[in-house]
Each structure stands twice: as structure tokens, then as C-alpha cells.
Amino acid sequence: MTNRLLTFLLTLFIGVTTFSCGSDVAQRLNPTPSAFGAINSVTVVADSSLWINGASDSIAYFLEAPYIILPQPEPIFDVRHIEPVKLTAMPTFRELRNYVVLADLSDANSPTTKMVVNDLSDAKIQQVREEGFGTVVARNKWATGQQLIYLMGKNREELLRGMSTTRPAVVKRIADSEGLRTKETAFFQGVNRALMDTIMERTGANIQIPYGYEIVPVMANDFVWLKRSTRKGSLNLIATRVPYENQAQLTKEGLKEIRDQVGRRYISSSISDTYMRINDEDLPLFTENMDMNGAFAIEGRGIWEMENDFQAGPFISYLINDEARKQLVLVDGFILAPGEKKRDLMNQLEQILGTARVN
Structure with missing residues (x-):
């Protein structure tokens, strides 16, 4: 092979390599951007x-x-x-x-x-x-x-x-x-297995709970209250179970009665003689039948308020028919965030509660 041929092949190799590297560099310098923007x-x-x-x-x-x-x-x-x-x-x-x-x-x-x-x-x-x-x-x-x-x-x-x-x-x-x-x-930090196990033990429901929530001390073996602090308030998750008695429980009136019983028994503010209840007088309570990961459920959306105090906010509830255990499981999320916009916070609670399973 002559020196002239060797020089030509070497020049060709360097040119192809340079072009290839240049293309790779251009792609790295000008990648397709990731879309951005506020949620919703x-x-x-x-x-x-x-x-x-x-x-x-x-x-x-x-x-x-x-x-x-x-x-x-x-x-x-x-x-x-x-x-x-x-x-x-x-x-x-x-x-x-x-x-x-x-x-x-x-x-x-x-x-x-x-x-x-x-x-x-x-x-x-x-x-x-x-x-x-x-x-x-x-x-x-x-x-x-x-x-x-x-x-x-x-x-x-x-x-x-x-x-x-x-x-x-x-x-x-x-x-x-x-x-x-x-x-x-x-769920960007993952799930809290310990809190998930606590809910399972007390209610029979499997719910994915993200890190950031802490358990609120309540003396009960069939009720769990979790809270995550926000800038001006808190996100709250509750779960409990009640015996299944009749089909009337799985209605708007049944959901309201069960949630109000839970609010009166377990949830209060720092003021004495206070308890949580549904306020369906100023704004309606919306309910809808649905399938909750293979189980029949009633979804409820409305406003809660603290009796004898000036606290209120939105909530979303799922009353799930746990046929295998002959019980109803209530999983609920509510917000206390005065002065803050609440739509995106409610969406977060909805995504968490949507993981609930009883079968």
C-alpha cells in the first residue's frame, strides 16, 4: 500500500469520526427540552x-x-x-x-x-x-x-x-x-410502610401513604388519623371501619352519618366541646357510586366545619364495602388551610386515597 493511499484513508477516517462526534455533541448541546408548567x-x-x-x-x-x-x-x-x-x-x-x-x-x-x-x-x-x-x-x-x-x-x-x-x-x-x-x-419521597401497616392492622385497608405524614395520637384500635403540615395549615387522612349492617349505610345519608360519628368521636380543635361535622347546609354534599379497586364504594365530596369553633374546609370520602370482612371502611382526606388555594392539595389527597384496597 502506497503512502498516498495510507494518507487518504487516514484523512477519510478522521473526517468521518469528526463528523460523527460533531453530531453527537450537537445532540447533547441541543436536546429536546422537557415540558414544564404548573400542575392543572x-x-x-x-x-x-x-x-x-x-x-x-x-x-x-x-x-x-x-x-x-x-x-x-x-x-x-x-x-x-x-x-x-x-x-x-x-x-x-x-x-x-x-x-x-x-x-x-x-x-x-x-x-x-x-x-x-x-x-x-x-x-x-x-x-x-x-x-x-x-x-x-x-x-x-x-x-x-x-x-x-x-x-x-x-x-x-x-x-x-x-x-x-x-x-x-x-x-x-x-x-x-x-x-x-x-x-x-x-409520592416523590416514596411510601411509609410503617403507617401503611398501622392502617392495615386497624382497618383492614391497604393504602399507600407517602412520607411526610405523621400519626396523630388517638386511643382507638379501629381508627387512624395522619397529618402533614403545610405552610398555613395541614393535609389530613383518616381511616376507620364499622360493621356492615344493611344497604342503607351505602348511601349519601349513610356516608354522612358514619363520617359525622367519626368526627364527633375523634376529631376536635384545641377548644373544648368542639368536634368535626359535615356542613351540607351552606354547600351541598355530592356523592357518587363507584368501583374502588374492585370493591363497591360511595364517593363523597363536601365541606366540613368544626362545631363551636371557626375552622372549616373541604373533604373527600370513600366508604368502601369490604364484603370479605363484613364491614365498611371509611377512608377520608380533609384540608385545613385558611387563605390558601386548595384545589391542588385536594388532588393530592384524591391520588393517595385512590390507592385504597380492601380485597
Whole structure:
């Protein structure tokens, strides 16, 4: 092999190696960012003309309905509206987690319409023009962990009409995604096995309890009260059991009676002659039948107050039918946080209580 050939091969090898390393370095220097944003926040992308002419009112009903149930109203999601130009003018707006994109396809000059036509297939756009309304869900367009929900109408009227029919599905999709984030936040330190064992011994229920909760001393062999301090109050979890007597216990009235008995017996403030009870006079008690990890349960949401004191707040209860043990298990979360927003705290309690199993 001649020296000239050796020199050529060596130069070629160095060039290929340099190009490969350069590509790897470029990828490391410019990775796909991770989406960010506050939990339960949604960014709505829409033209200002569409927003002013009906879309803002529809979105208020669509995504800003009150969270059930809190002493002071809070929306289920925090909504921010932006126009498409901000997505290019301010790159951080492309790195948020949840987007709802509203497009009136009859407006060919609309920046949002142009964006949607560019993002989606011609077949999908044609389908919307023929059927009147359509939806598409895309993920990780600009950042990892991101979802975009496109809502499109062949004109403004069809868009607004279609939004009302798709509301439950869209809300559930966003809520499920944000629920996972909430659960990760609640359990980021892992679970407290000792507290889980205590609940199992006293009630027969298996509930995942994150670190950060401490047991409140109560003299009872069938009741547990756990508390985690917040900046201005506390998150509280309680669990207890009662014998199953009849089907009437598994109703709204039955849940209220059992929870009020627990509140009167075990939960009070620092003032004497105080006890916790449900206040369903100022705000209603909402209940719903559900499957709780394989067992029948009644879910209750409402407001608690401290009798003979000035404390109150929201709660969520699950009264679970433990058929194998012929008992009912009540798992409950309530908040004392005067002056603080409570929606995201309630979501945390819901994620914890949602792990409860009796079978």
C-alpha cells in the first residue's frame, strides 16, 4: 500500500469520526427540552378574533368550571390564552405541557388555521371540512411530556358546537395526565410502610401513604388519623371501619352519618366541646357510586366545619364495602388551610386515597 493511499484513508477516517462526534455533541448541546408548567394549567392557542367572538366563553365553560367542592370557588384548570405568534416570538411558550388549539378552518388567513393545516394531514383537514368538526391529539411536538389537543371546525359555529360535545373527553384527558403528575408529586419521597401497616392492622385497608405524614395520637384500635403540615395549615387522612349492617349505610345519608360519628368521636380543635361535622347546609354534599379497586364504594365530596369553633374546609370520602370482612371502611382526606388555594392539595389527597384496597 502506497503512502498516498495510507494518507487518504487516514484523512477519510478522521473526517468521518469528526463528523460523527460533531453530531453527537450537537445532540447533547441541543436536546429536546422537557415540558414544564404548573400542575392543572392549560394554554389555549387561538386567534384573538375567534377568542373574542365566542371561544372565550366556551372555554370558560369547557375548562374553567368550578372544582367540586371547595369553600371558595377555584377552576378545574388554570387557563391562559395566547395567539400563535407567541409560539415563535417567545420559545418558552412552546415548552408548556397542555395545549388546546382552536381552529376555524373557514378562515384561510387565520394564523391558527395555517398552523393546524401545516401540522396535520390533508386527509384529516378534509374530513373536518366534510363532517363539520374534528379533534386530534398530538404529543411531544416541541418538548417531551407535552400534549396538544386540536379542536377544529369547518366554521366558527361548528367549532363552538363541537366543543360542547367533546368537553367530557377533553377534560378527562387533561385531568388524567395532570393526575399522574400530582401523584408523582405526592409520592416523590416514596411510601411509609410503617403507617401503611398501622392502617392495615386497624382497618383492614391497604393504602399507600407517602412520607411526610405523621400519626396523630388517638386511643382507638379501629381508627387512624395522619397529618402533614403545610405552610398555613395541614393535609389530613383518616381511616376507620364499622360493621356492615344493611344497604342503607351505602348511601349519601349513610356516608354522612358514619363520617359525622367519626368526627364527633375523634376529631376536635384545641377548644373544648368542639368536634368535626359535615356542613351540607351552606354547600351541598355530592356523592357518587363507584368501583374502588374492585370493591363497591360511595364517593363523597363536601365541606366540613368544626362545631363551636371557626375552622372549616373541604373533604373527600370513600366508604368502601369490604364484603370479605363484613364491614365498611371509611377512608377520608380533609384540608385545613385558611387563605390558601386548595384545589391542588385536594388532588393530592384524591391520588393517595385512590390507592385504597380492601380485597
